[in-house]
Structure formats: C-alpha cells, structure tokens
Amino acid sequence: MTEEWLLDRSSDTPLYQQIHDRIVGKIRSGAWPVGTKIPTQRELAERFGVNRSTIVYALDELSADGLIQSKVGQGTVVANNTWNVIASARTPDWGRYVAAGAHRPNQQLIQLINKAEENPAILRLGTGEPAPELLPARAMMLSLQNSAASLSLSYSEPRGSLRLRETLSRYLLAKGINAAPSSILIVSGGLQALQLIALGLLHDGSAILTESPSYLNSVHVVQSAGIRPCGVPMDKDGLLARRLGSMKRKTDAAMLYTIPAFHNPTGCLMPAARREELLHVCMHERLPVVEDDVYGDLWLDEEPPPPLKAMDREGLVLYIGSMSKSLGPGLRLGWIVAPVPVIDRLADIKMQTDYGTSALSQHAVAEWLETGRYDEHLSGLRAELRRRRGYMDTLLNRYMGSRAEWSLPQGGFYIWLRIRSPIQVRRLFDLALKEGILLHPGSVYDPGLDEPYLRLSYAYASFDQMELGIRRLAALISQLSGDNTQEL
Structure with missing residues (x-):
C-alpha cells in the first residue's frame, strides 16, 4: 500500500x-x-x-x-x-x-498492457525489451565514470553530437551504408524518428503503406499526425513487394514503412531477393521507404542481408536505427539516415520540440561504439537470446505442440504464435492477466486480424517464468477451447 x-x-x-x-x-x-x-x-x-x-x-x-x-x-x-x-x-x-487533445489516445489494450507492466509481479510473456539482467548497467556506469572528463552537458547542435554522428557513420559503413555525419540525425528513440517523419514530411490525410500486421498499428504516433496506415499482405519472407504498386495507386500512399530484419511482431527476416524486388518496385513507383532496422544487430544464426539503405542509390530510403533493443531502452537514443535536406527539415522540428537528445546518452553510445564495448556486449546478448529462444521453442513444443503453430525466428525477440482453436484472444488476455500473466494479442498489430495470434517474446521473462507462463497459457487455451485434458 x-x-x-x-x-x-x-x-x-x-x-x-x-x-x-x-x-x-x-x-x-x-x-x-x-x-x-x-x-x-x-x-x-x-x-x-x-x-x-x-x-x-x-x-x-x-x-x-x-x-x-x-x-x-x-x-x-x-x-x-x-x-x-x-x-x-x-x-x-x-x-x-x-x-x-490532438494526439490520439493509445489502444485500450495497449493502455492495459502499459499499466500492467508497472507491476513488478507481472509475468511478461510479450514485452518488447530486453530483461534488465541482459543490459550492461554496471559496465555502462563504469564507462561513464572513466570518460567523465570528456563529457559535456551542454546542448548539442541540431543534428546531434558530431562525435556520435561521426562514430555512427563508421558503424553504418560496416552494414554497407555510406552515410556522412551531415546525413545523420540523432533522435530520442525510434518512436521520435517516426513522429518527426510524420510531422515533417507528410501532410494530414496521407496514407502510409506497411506490413500487415505491423508495429506501426500498436502506436498512434503517425495516426495522431493524421496519417493513415494501410496494410500490405505478408508471407514467410515478409512484405509482398509485388502488391506495392497496386496498393500505392489504390490508397494514393505517400510512403512505405517496413521492418525487413526480424519484423515486429512476426519475427520474419526478409531475404536479399525480396529486398531487391521491394526496392525495385519502390523506385519504379517513386515510393519513398522508411526502413526500421532497430532489430538489425540482434541476429542469432547468421548476419541478415544488407539493409535496404545499403542498396539505395537514389536517396529513396530513410533509415531508422536505435540502441533501445540492444544497449538499453532507457537511453532513448536512435538515429535517422536521410538526404541532407530531409535531415535539415527534421532537425528543425526536433529543435522546436525537445532541443536535442540527452547529451549523456549520446556520450555513452559514442564511447561504447568507439571502444568496441558495444560489439562485445552484442556478442554476449546474442548468445543469451539464442539460449532463451531455444528454451521457449522447447516449452512451446512441450505444452503447445497440438494447440498452436509458429516459426522459429532467426533473430530479434519475437515468436508469432497462431492458436489453432478459434478462441477469443481478448478473453484469453483477460484470463491470463487475472493470473498475473501479461500477453500481447495479435489484434494490437492488426485490428482486422480474424485469427487468434499472440506475440511472444523470449527476451524478457526468466527461464522459470517462461516455463510457468507457457504452461499456464496452454491450460487457458485448453479451457477456452473446451479441452479439459490440460491441467489447470
């Protein structure tokens, strides 16, 4: 109390x-x-x-x-x-x-999820962030102490710290992206990147194409700017590029938003051939692309194909990166790579709203990238995520093998689970929450979804919590589908 x-x-x-x-x-x-x-x-x-x-x-x-x-x-x-x-x-x-108020309220389900996450006793089976024990808090603190002499707490220039942008320019070159510091804007996380793009480059009433389902439907950052997301069908390799032309003409879409690497929420990885096809169609249709690559560093089996931005020769792709999923969501640090006129426009809007991303976060990320600590951390993080992914797959086979189907992702955090029984996922969500288990229903990412899906994450819950959560989830699904053979 x-x-x-x-x-x-x-x-x-x-x-x-x-x-x-x-x-x-x-x-x-x-x-x-x-x-x-x-x-x-x-x-x-x-x-x-x-x-x-x-x-x-x-x-x-x-x-x-x-x-x-x-x-x-x-x-x-x-x-x-x-x-x-x-x-x-x-x-x-x-x-x-x-x-x-002009900013639209979040979905009721998202509000319930956000509220439930305040309770430390909640078992979180779908949370889209790494568990605290996977983040290098102590190492980050020591790093800041050792580099305090070079830390500035003054405002940085509109595009962000020049030191960090130069460091990011070298980091991105390893991904095949040739980005000068002048074409990089430091932002306060990927969400702000989307907000700046919506406010600075699109007009009220514009349509933006995206995968169906998509993370973009779970936040109202572009919707509040008057932008309409329009879903493009997917298969196991991601967005169906061949549908983009007709969808653009049908909706008069101004842009495409896509997550090619370890898509949120499905976890799928777009192969190189599909990426080339997508970029070819977008160039033909003159359809700008917003590439969200916040999970790109979290490959678990082998490195993903080069980002769309690495293949971009016409300045068609706006590239978003972030440290939220790998180094720490509390840093609130990300970046946009875009043509210089676009960066100037978005930097001007950013300066009108928050006068720059945290100087402390910019210093910390620059330090970790320059010293190689980030690569060392990624190596350990990937190994742990690989273990967690394997364990969740084992649990799903043990408890859900006959009740659901899923594919094992090659990276990122998420398993997109389809429940075979035609149950009401909202009812499942409510029952699970009463038992202290927090789920992410598929309808959060596609309001028109007519099949029962869940986004599961192996990045946050502990091994014991995973076992308890998946076992109880299977029991609740059995209860709702009328199968009482599963122990409750």
Whole structure:
C-alpha cells in the first residue's frame, strides 16, 4: 500500500471519515476534476485496506454532500456541482480538454498492457525489451565514470553530437551504408524518428503503406499526425513487394514503412531477393521507404542481408536505427539516415520540440561504439537470446505442440504464435492477466486480424517464468477451447 492510500489507524477519526476527507482532497486539488470516474468500491477497499462496507459509508457521505454521483454505464463520477460545494469558483473541466487533445489516445489494450507492466509481479510473456539482467548497467556506469572528463552537458547542435554522428557513420559503413555525419540525425528513440517523419514530411490525410500486421498499428504516433496506415499482405519472407504498386495507386500512399530484419511482431527476416524486388518496385513507383532496422544487430544464426539503405542509390530510403533493443531502452537514443535536406527539415522540428537528445546518452553510445564495448556486449546478448529462444521453442513444443503453430525466428525477440482453436484472444488476455500473466494479442498489430495470434517474446521473462507462463497459457487455451485434458 502506497502512502497515498495509507490511513492512520491510531487516529480518533473514523476510517470512513478519513477516506471521505482523502477523496475530498483529491477533488479540491484538481487531481479528480469534474467528470472523473472514481475507482470502484472493490478497488478503493483494496487500496485503503478496509472492508467494502467502510467504503460504502464514505461514498454515501460524499454522495449526500453532492460531490459524487452514480451514472448508468459510467460508474461513479465526480458530480457537476462539486465546486459549488467545496469552493466558490469552478476549475476547468480537464476531462473536456483531455478529450479534445490532438494526439490520439493509445489502444485500450495497449493502455492495459502499459499499466500492467508497472507491476513488478507481472509475468511478461510479450514485452518488447530486453530483461534488465541482459543490459550492461554496471559496465555502462563504469564507462561513464572513466570518460567523465570528456563529457559535456551542454546542448548539442541540431543534428546531434558530431562525435556520435561521426562514430555512427563508421558503424553504418560496416552494414554497407555510406552515410556522412551531415546525413545523420540523432533522435530520442525510434518512436521520435517516426513522429518527426510524420510531422515533417507528410501532410494530414496521407496514407502510409506497411506490413500487415505491423508495429506501426500498436502506436498512434503517425495516426495522431493524421496519417493513415494501410496494410500490405505478408508471407514467410515478409512484405509482398509485388502488391506495392497496386496498393500505392489504390490508397494514393505517400510512403512505405517496413521492418525487413526480424519484423515486429512476426519475427520474419526478409531475404536479399525480396529486398531487391521491394526496392525495385519502390523506385519504379517513386515510393519513398522508411526502413526500421532497430532489430538489425540482434541476429542469432547468421548476419541478415544488407539493409535496404545499403542498396539505395537514389536517396529513396530513410533509415531508422536505435540502441533501445540492444544497449538499453532507457537511453532513448536512435538515429535517422536521410538526404541532407530531409535531415535539415527534421532537425528543425526536433529543435522546436525537445532541443536535442540527452547529451549523456549520446556520450555513452559514442564511447561504447568507439571502444568496441558495444560489439562485445552484442556478442554476449546474442548468445543469451539464442539460449532463451531455444528454451521457449522447447516449452512451446512441450505444452503447445497440438494447440498452436509458429516459426522459429532467426533473430530479434519475437515468436508469432497462431492458436489453432478459434478462441477469443481478448478473453484469453483477460484470463491470463487475472493470473498475473501479461500477453500481447495479435489484434494490437492488426485490428482486422480474424485469427487468434499472440506475440511472444523470449527476451524478457526468466527461464522459470517462461516455463510457468507457457504452461499456464496452454491450460487457458485448453479451457477456452473446451479441452479439459490440460491441467489447470
């Protein structure tokens, strides 16, 4: 129980009165403005650590005071006349402002997932980040201590630290990408890269083609800029390049967004031939490409084919990279490679929004790339991910062999699992969450998906958690499909 909900049980003031006063305080401070839906009786009882009867008494007092009221279909909300009771002046109706905001709210499922991830007791079977023990926190701290003399905490130039951009230029050359420092923009993670591209290069109402399913559907960063994602079918080798021409003409799409290396959420790797075909079609259609390569360093079997950007001879590809999946999501550091006029445009917008990516993160990444520590870390990370992938595959064969089908990815974090029984994945999500297991339903990545899919990740859960989670998942699937042979 947090201090926010802690009651003074040694006080002479009855518990119900303390609860009443605490809620009045939230209303008076504006934390719970007019129209706010307050937690249910059960939730309040759990938070305050009291019986529901005590909560009922406190809520009855609040209702009698005119502070709250129950509305059919809405639950109990802060009433319209609240501020006539506790103050002489009304405060703004923040609920109306929230509803009017230009940035679209996240999907309800994503909001539930984000909320559940705050709970350290949750078993996370689909989380798209490395487990904390896979990240080099201590080594990073020592590195920063040893290089503190060269650290600057001043603003960097609009494109980002010149030292880091020069270092990235050499790093990218090993991938076949010839990028001068002037054609690199440092950003605060891959999401900001997408936001800058949407705001700086596309107009309201534009369409952008992407794989179906796609990570792009799970975030509303481009949708909030008025951009419409349009799905292109996939097969085991990724996006069907031959469909791009007709899809572009049908949707009047302005760009293509694609994840060729270890696609999120399917984990598939686009082979070299398909990449060449995709780039050929896009050049013919004059369709710019946004290549998201944030998983490119996480190959587990053999190095992937060169990025699309390495084959780009016409400046058609905007390339996004990031350290979030390999070195640490908390660094919030990524980059865009693009023609200089595009970099200038996006850098100008970035300076208007955050005045530059963290100087500390830029220093740390430059240090790790220059000293070879990043390559050493990648070697160990790949080995551990390889072990985890193999173990999850073993568990799936043991518990889910007759219930689902999947392909083993060659890199990245994800296994795209199709459940053979026609169950309701949202019901599965809810049941699993009640048991403390967090899933990522396939509908998050394709709202029109008509088959039951899950995105599983072997990067976050421990080996023991994987075993427990997959075993319980198989039991819940059996329960929903009417097969009671699996032990619950």
